[in-house]
Amino acid sequence: MKLDTNDLKDLAVGAAFLGTGGGGDPYVGRLMVQQCLDEGLEVELIDPSEVPDEALVIPTAMMGAPTVLVEKLPSGDEAVASLKRLESHLGQRAFATMPIEIGGINSTIPLVVGARLGLPIVDADGMGRAFPELQMETFGVYGVPGSPMVVSDEDGDQALILAKDNKDMEWLSRGVAIRMGGCAYIAEYSMTGADVKRTAIPNTLTLAMRIGRTLREAKKRHLNPFEALLELLPQTLYHHGRIIFSGKIADMQRETRNGFSMGRARIDGLGEHAGVMEIEIQNENLIARVDGVVKAIVPDLICVMDSETAEPITTENLRYGQRVTVMAVAVPEIMRTPEALAIFGPSCFGLDHPFTPIETMPR
Structure with a gap:
């Protein structure tokens, strides 16, 4: 499947939704891919x-604080350089690249790499959403080592990281990314095609496009875009969704700390939704409470959307006064196993509430 401009627009919207607030602004990534198309390059998706x-697949991505990305735009060559350096280290050429996460700009960085190097992009990823740390991958959960990995910046600086485990890889590379200005571009989790089929969440790029298309077509036909999206989800691996709150952002606290965007949003209820919702953020939305009662929790998705346009809003773009609707969505079952929750469940973020699937949460 070869992507065109309309596909990119839908992908950016859908990836922002699946990113549950994180992964960086997909608009920046869409422009980078559009530049490739304008140059006559092709962006080809392939099914896992x-x-x-036996083929080698090397995922590529941006790592760092999304708030930094707003002011420190990439040239488009950084992740390409990381993949080529990792190929050199491995002594093997990549058959394809793929996303490590479907959220935000990291849905599009591999598209740029694939277009620049003439590689197909596998329609799958390792998070099914966005997570703030690199060990939080289904790849790693099910046995794929993340390193060797390469970290590159816009000045041509690079670091090759050989770590004893995936958590150590995250710790080392985070320090490098901080010294590269707060965000950098990586190639990691090199794996075989067999590993992709075993550990990746399939068809998330095309799902993101379906989500974007569903919202766009609903608005064009003057239908309720939230209802249209909720009708789509049961047809996918993300089998359940519901609106858990709507209101006005009354307070937004945000800071960049230890290479992450940390914060808390307070939303005052409007209409049928009374009370106050608070959302805790580490790059992504982690937990949503209404008057202290948990309504959704990581790894399930917590998606903040503009109440008028149904456009997903990334965490760095949340502002006081915005009217928002908050939707919670169930993640695929591969992300809810005990092995997965040990790597990216609530306790991994210091949250004291156990994981409870959104479909069993009290309304």
Whole structure:
């Protein structure tokens, strides 16, 4: 499947939704891919089933604080350089690249890499959303080592990281990214096609496009875009969704700390939703409480959307006074196993509430 401009617009919207607030502004990534298309380059998606079992796949991404990305825009060559350096270290050429996460700009960085290097992009990822730390991958949960990895910046600086485990890889590379200005571009979790089929969440790029298209077409036909999206989700691996709150952002606290965007949003209820919602943020939305009662919790998605346009809002773009609707969505079952929750469940973020699936949460 070769992507065009309309696909990119839908992908950016859908990826912002699936990113649950994180992953960086997808608008920046869309412009980078559009530049590739304008230059006559092709962006080709392939299904995981099309990857030979023995083929080498090298995922590529941005890492760092999304708030930094707003002011420190990439040139588009950084992740390309990381992949090429990792190929050199491994002594093997990549058959394809793929996202490590479907959220935000990291849905599009591999598209740029694929277009620049003439590689297909596997329609799958390792998070099914966005997470703030690199060990929080289904790849790693199910046995794929994240390193060796390469970190690159816009000045041509690079670091090759060989770590004893995936958590150590995250710690080392985070320090490098901080010294590169707060965000950098990486190649990691090199794996075989067989590993992709075993550990990745399939077809998330095309799902993001379906989400964007569903919202766009509903608005064009003057239908309720939230209802249209809720009708779509049961047809996917993200099998359940519900609106858990709507209101006005009354307070937004945000800071960049230890390479992450940390914060808290307070939303005062409007209409049928009384009370106050608070959302805790570490790059992504982690937990949503209404008057102290948990309504959704990581790894399930907590998506903040503009109440008028139904456009997803990334955490760095949340502002006082915005009218928002908050939707919670169930993640695929591969992300809810005990092994997965040990890597990216609530306790991994210091939250004292156990994971409770959104479909069993009290309304």
